[in-house]
Amino acid sequence: MAKTQVNPTRMELTKQKRKLVTAKRGHKLLKDKRDELMRQFLDLVRENKALREKVEAGLRRANGNFVLARAGMENEAMNVALMAPRQEVYLEMTTKNVMSVDIPVFEYSTRTTDPNDIYCYGFAATSSDLDDAVKSLADLLPEMLRLAECEKSCQLMSIEIEKTRRRVNALEHVMIPNMQANIKYIKMKLDENERSTQIRLMKVKDMMLEQAHHYKEHSAAES
Amino acid sequence: MYKIAVIGDRDSIYGFAALGLDTYPVSEREEAVKTLKSLSQGTYAVIYITEALLAVLADEVAAYATVKVPAIIPIPGVSGNTGAGIMNVKKMVERAVGSDIIFNQ
Numbered sequence: 001m002a003k004t005q006v007n008p009t010r011m012e013l014t015k016q017k018r019k020l021v022t023a024k025r026g027h028k029l030l031k032d033k034r035d036e037l038m039r040q041f042l043d044l045v046r047e048n049k050a051l052r053e054k055v056e057a058g059l060r061r062a063n064g065n066f067v068l069a070r071a072g073m074e075n076e077a078m079n080v081a082l083m084a085p086r087q088e089v090y091l092e093m094t095t096k097n098v099m100s101v102d103i104p105v106f107e108y109s110t111r112t113t114d115p116n117d118i119y120c121y122g123f124a125a126t127s128s129d130l131d132d133a134v135k136s137l138a139d140l141l142p143e144m145l146r147l148a149e150c151e152k153s154c155q156l157m158s159i160e161i162e163k164t165r166r167r168v169n170a171l172e173h174v175m176i177p178n179m180q181a182n183i184k185y186i187k188m189k190l191d192e193n194e195r196s197t198q199i200r201l202m203k204v205k206d207m208m209l210e211q212a213h214h215y216k217e218h219s220a221a222e223s
Numbered sequence: 224m225y226k227i228a229v230i231g232d233r234d235s236i237y238g239f240a241a242l243g244l245d246t247y248p249v250s251e252r253e254e255a256v257k258t259l260k261s262l263s264q265g266t267y268a269v270i271y272i273t274e275a276l277l278a279v280l281a282d283e284v285a286a287y288a289t290v291k292v293p294a295i296i297p298i299p300g301v302s303g304n305t306g307a308g309i310m311n312v313k314k315m316v317e318r319a320v321g322s323d324i325i326f327n328q
Contacts, residue, residue: 038320042325045315045319046325048312049309052308053309056299056309059298059299060299060303060304062238063238063299063300063301066237066238067301082238082240082241086243087243088226089243089244090224090225090226091224091225091226091268091269092224093292104268106269110243111243118241118243133238134238134242137238137239137242138241141242145227145269147296148269148271148294149294151294151312152291152296154312154315155294155315156291157319158315158316158319161319161320162319165321
């Protein structure tokens with residue numbers, strides 16, 4: 001059953017055959033791409049899950065510390081303490097190509113190298129709980145960045161996997177069967193044409209012989 | 224050179240300022256939409272957003288899923304963990320694999 005109308009000609013047959021070869025090759029390549037993407041995605045998503053659990057637990061602890069710090073200090077003093085941060089974080093982003101998906105790789109650098117620069121306030125007017133809170137958050141920063149990297153990669157890869165999977169399925173279940181059906185249809189039609197030509201030729205030959213030699217009259221006369 | 228932003232309710236995010244991340248406290252939806260838009264112009268490669276705010280801004284954030292920059296990452300706020308972050312990861316697995324094979328053990 002050919003869904004699309006095709007001309008049953010030899011030229012069309014060659015065209016369809018060539019298309020089928022390309023489609024099969026594309027199908028194989030896309031399937032390999034999907035499998036490899038899936039493998040990498042699963043590794044990454046497992047890491048993502050572990051990281052997220054770690055970061056969420058860490059943030060819960062840090063938030064708890066901040067609540068404690070706020071309880072021990074005046075609200076204004078707290079605002080003033082964190083108003084002018086000394087430290088700044090910069091990100092350098094490069095991309096890594098995984099199976100034609102560009103996934104980000106972050107490299108972070110701080111404005112100053114001194115790890116104590118996260119404490120941007122005088123120690124006299126602030127409680128030590130604030131120091132603990134800021135420290136707990138600072139310790140979490142590398143993991144948070146890794147999480148960002150991981151999660152974005154997972155996101156991009158999941159989209160790509162979905163796309164690839166659709167392409168593979170479309171090729172496997174629609175394009176290739178369609179082309180095979182077309183090829184079969186053209187072949188049958190060509191064979192049929194050839195047979196009918198042959199029969200016609202045989203018939204014509206019979207008629208010509210009959211005209212030349214009058215077999216029928218001879219056989220009628222003999223009997 | 225990119226920077227990192229944190230957006231959410233003030234109580235959840237003010238601590239990040241000390242580390243050198245840029246904090247953008249927002250309380251209303253309109254304000255949040257506007258802030259998110261201006262943050263996504265290319266200065267920030269990573270935007271951390273509190274889960275509470277993410278619930279409000281889900282559609283706006285979803286539009287950035289396909290682009291490389293910025294990465295919008297949900298984090299739990301001071302009001303507690305709503306599970307939206309892990310749900311997000313779950314959804315990605317479902318999208319890629321077809322069914323959730325990581326979390327249902």
